[in-house]
Amino acid sequence: MAHAGEVETERNDIRDDGRRPPRAVVGSHRVEEELFGRAFDKNVVRRIWAFVRPYRTKMMISLAAMFVFTGTQLLIPLIIRYAIDNGMSPGSGDRSALLAAACFFLLAIWVNSTASYTQETVIGKMAENVLFDIRRAMFGHLQKVSLSFMDKTEVGRLMSRLQGDINSMQEFLETSLFSLGDVALLFGIVLVMLWLDLRLGLLTLSVLPVLFIVRIFWLPRARDAFMAAHETNSVANGALAEAIQGVRAVQSMDRQQVNFSLYDDKADANLKTHLTAAKYAQVMVPIVDSLTGVAMAVVVMVGGAMVMSGGIDAGVMVAFLFYIQRFFDPIRSLTLQYSIMQRAMASGKRLTDVLDVKIDIQDKRNAKVLSPDMDGSVEFRNVTFGYDRKHPVLKNVSFRVNPGETVALVGPTGSGKSSAMALVHRFYEVQQGQVLIGGHDVRDLTQESLGRHIAMVLQEPFLFTGTVFENIRYHKTDARREEVIEAAKAVGAHDFIVNLPGGYEADVSERGGNLSLGQRQLISFARALVANAKILILDEATANIDSYTEKLIQKALIRLLKGRTGLVIAHRLATVRGADRLIVLQNGQVVETGKHDRLIAMGGLYSKLYNLNHASFDDIPDEELDTSAQTGAKT
Amino acid sequence: MKGRNSPGHVEAAGWGRGLNTILRITRMNLRHPWQVAVAIGSTLVAVTLQLLIPQLIGWAVDHTQTAIGGGIAGAAADEALRTSALLLLAVSVLRGLFTLAQNYFAEAVGHHIAYELRLAYYEKIQRLSFSFHDQAHSGDLITIGMLDLEGVRMYFSTALVRAVLLIMLIGIGACMLISTDLALGLLTLSFVPFVGWRSSVTQLKLRHTWLDLQDRLSVLGRVMEENLGGIRVVRAFAAQPYEMLKFDHASKKALGLAHDRVDIRVRNTSAMTFSFLFAMALVLWIGGNKVIAGETSVGTLTMFLTFMMILQMPVRQIGFMVNAFAHASTCGSRLFGLLDLDIAIKDAPGARPLEVSQGTLRFDNVSFAYNGIENRPILKNISFEARKGQTIAIVGPPGSGKSTMAHLIPRFYDVTGGTITLDSQDVREVTLATLRRAVAVVQQDAFLFSTTIENNVAYGDPWAEEQRIERASESAQLHNYILGLPTSYKTVVGERGVSLSGGQRQRLTIARTMMLRPSVIVFDDSTAAIDAATEQRIRSAMRRFAKDRVTIIIAHRLSSLMHADNILFIENGEIVERGTHQELLAKDGRYKALYDLQVPPGDDMLPKQEGGS
CATH class of the missing domain: 1.20.1560.10 (ABC transporter type 1, transmembrane domain)
Structure with a gap:
């Protein structure tokens, strides 16, 4: 134990012979x-x-x-x-x-x-x-x-x-x-x-070529020196930024000492390259000054003799001296x-x-505006799609969500749920087949009107800098205050909002850092409610939210989906149970559809997934999935 | 930290403080005495040499004039011209060399202080405790360490040396001119006060508008950054027109100010040029009359005019110098303000290394409240004991103080009441280094470094051998994933490297912590993003590991914690229920209520989970 203790204390230290730990670095080389x-x-x-x-x-x-x-x-x-x-x-x-x-x-x-x-x-x-x-x-x-x-x-x-x-x-x-x-x-x-x-002029200008020749030799070296200084500077600053962002990790693993000595190297390199760069920057000064001196000496000696012999006036000589002072500035x-x-x-x-x-993705020239009277149905007809044409994520997928119906998309990670959701909004273009909203191909509609009638709640709630009020209202700048409060109440966000310092006028700090994930989620629900669209697409959060907030969110979800066509990527059993119908996706294909009870009774992939008893379908590890996929294929 | 957004505050903080800052920077400069001496000495020589140039030119012109007038013999005049030409050349070369020395050493002094400050700042940042970092904005800290440090560095060359140069140039020059010809001398210098004043006023004004402009540009930057970061939200709501409006609004404000700045700058440059040239016209007219009257020579007049040319540039730069002083003072006060901060948590005087033998952790009536909100205690009278090999689970509603408990053990914060002991040694009485090696916390969203996976796993033990790294990764169920990466353990994490999912990040953090071989290991909600089955496997891999230490698990998911030897249910900072899973269920209290929330009636997750373990 005593021996082990010694090794432990040496863990993050620099060894006596000055060696540093082999695996320690600070700052990444960008x-x-x-x-x-x-x-x-x-x-x-x-x-x-x-x-x-x-x-x-x-x-x-x-x-x-x-x-x-x-x-x-x-x-x-x-x-x-x-x-x-x-x-x-x-x-x-x-x-x-x-x-x-x-x-x-x-x-x-x-x-x-x-x-x-x-x-x-x-x-x-x-x-x-x-x-x-x-x-x-x-x-x-x-x-x-x-x-x-x-x-x-x-x-x-x-x-x-x-x-x-x-x-x-x-x-x-x-x-x-x-x-x-x-x-x-x-x-x-x-x-x-x-x-x-002419003569005096030519004589004076003869110093110019010297300057240009010197510059030719100087420039590449100087540039290398400047680049090196720039580089070491950004390396040192990168290491500093890392130390600031990762300070908690550094302190909890007691890496201060090693890191300091590593950083010292970077700061030292920075110092050295800057001194070299300063040398290069300054070395031109005496050269330019000497050349100016040569030019002035020429004017005084040759020009002066010319003045005395009456070749030129004294004023010309003075003018020359003035021009010489100016003429290195532009260079x-x-x-x-x-x-x-x-x-x-x-x-x-x-x-x-x-x-x-x-x-x-652009509107067609004669793109139609999706009318508010459309029925709100969503239909996929033989849709094939992939981010990379050779590897489709959705293969020949067809399904229909009827007006007012809530359908849950279920399936393991990578089954194509998120892609299907993105296609409804025409974030991407299908390769084959059609996506229809209210009976119209999305490609025939204006993107603006599509956005107006489809509200979307993303897995990661994103808030903008501004007040809570502005975040709920977002782009609907004509929404009245009551509408916003109404929406917040409906999703159960009102209570915590009024408890914030400033209530609805409370500032949301950088990306909503002052709110919990659950609270941000509820605000993004309220935002979707204010948008008041016929179709709601929702990607449920996978992150493990505590059970208390989870309950609130489930309630809000029910309110949100009321009277709308809902397409939900479900991760939670409670959500699945609440849906009118389930669509089970696997490897980009629809393998089962139907109500929860029926699918359970069928004993296919869904019932396998369900019986694995994980809190979320995304939890299911690959190995278990493989076994269930095989069983799924058999049925 | 607010200073950056409201420059007025810092500058209004008073001349006294500003002066102190300037003096402090000057003292730092003086710690490099010979470099400072060479820089200042060279400046003096360079200025003197520069002032000789107009004299020599005037002298040469006068010789030609006298020779034409028949005052001296041609040969003597030739000789005089040759002498002045050679002197001009020699003076120019020497001046160049001394200017080089002046500039180089002025820069060198600055870079040396920058180096010292960099190290001091880095060390300070590393040592400042969590409570400081909780409140500081990391962006601000980076700005101080980069830009403010730069401002302090520039002080010597752009403020101090330039001030010496200007004083010398104007002072010696004035003496020379006025002793040559009082009226003409005064006239020559007449533009100096006006240009110096205008330039100072303008630069200070520009400085203020610049800071304002930075603010507006940062608003614009934020609008753009949020738009791009939240592009899916923007697209989902088809809110592009609204976003363009937001952009135009912010953009217009910044553009207006940018235009104002052009106006301020240009109006003043023009005024300065005008006054300079106007003074020159006067010198020419009055001087010309004097030449005609025979009171002065063409050479002297040329000397005056040349002197004006030389003086023009430095005088225009008075404003830059004034600005450099102001800049160094604001930057310095921010930087020093941080460097002078007290470190809240450090080794007590006479702190001894922690010695762990039994490995018993005890909380004895522990209370805690954050600084500034002492009336709202986060933890109240927490007491419990955990022995080596035991697992303690902590559960409770959000904000009940669970994580805070974890943070108190390695002294990320200090308790405000009661004691925490490890084998009867108060954590506040042992050295931080030994304590933090003995207590490891696996954070929920831990920072990963942009280096190889191997270096990340070995972060706390960079001397570790490869096998240990692999074993830790295996236990954290990460080894197979790493082997699948193109360069396996050498793969770089983060920007430009492989991006890990939340669960993978957490597993890497667990591996990293296992490398430390701590006596107490705390999982602070650190398996939330890991699926239940993998977590199960990690847990069984850890079983051997857990024998030699105290394990504390903080989690929401009951399956993660129901096997603990002791479960503490925390509410509002107090332990309201404690016992094993079965005991707590039997109690039918809050724990049972939480259980019912997670396991809907009819489903029974318990037997299955237990069967799996």
């Missing part, structure tokens, strides 16, 4: 999405352009303002040059020329700030508009794409499209006009310098712009991928 795409992707640009197009007048205005702005920027050193050469040449000062220069300067300033204001406001607001438009288009599109797409796509993934990717588009849209301005400025400076003096911001552009292209690609998801 596969990062591609951060940078090609700098230019024609398709992406075309798609994004479609969103910019409506604003093209504004864009032209902004573009024009940008050119005016760049022009005045180029003009200012020239005005100074004019003032120096014409207004204040030593001995022969000309006050009127100086005055003219000053006035012209003021005019240039006025034009400059007006242009800059116009350019930035117009483009800034436009970028925001485009962004919101794209987001709206995506969100709207996601409302229409088929559920099979939504089934296999994580919500987090879509959210990072709708938020992260949109943000990098914003950055791009906002800066793209400025970088266009930078390009214009760069060319402008080069042209003006060459125009002022610097253009490099930045390059990576913004790459990032935007990668994001744009992902955005268009979402926009391009095909909408499989």
